[in-house]
Amino acid sequence: MVVKVIRCPSCGEVLELTDMFEGMEIHCELCGLVLIVKDDELLALDTNEVYSIDSLAFEEEEEEEELEEFEEDYYDYDYDYEE
């Protein structure tokens, strides 16, 4: 049973966790990163960086549409010359 699915903060690989407990080591098979579970955070052994589990959680139901909105306002300067 998969209890949590996260994305590796290093390579983005999807890691399915069948368990999660304090001090547990999560190994990314793709890049070899080791994450240690600490409360609701994950500590990356290599870099000592701490990631919140929520920020790495991969929710499949949640379709994240990456809308690349390049707003064209950039070219649409409003020159309000008040003379």
Ligand SMILES: [Zn+2]
């Ligand atoms: Zn990885």
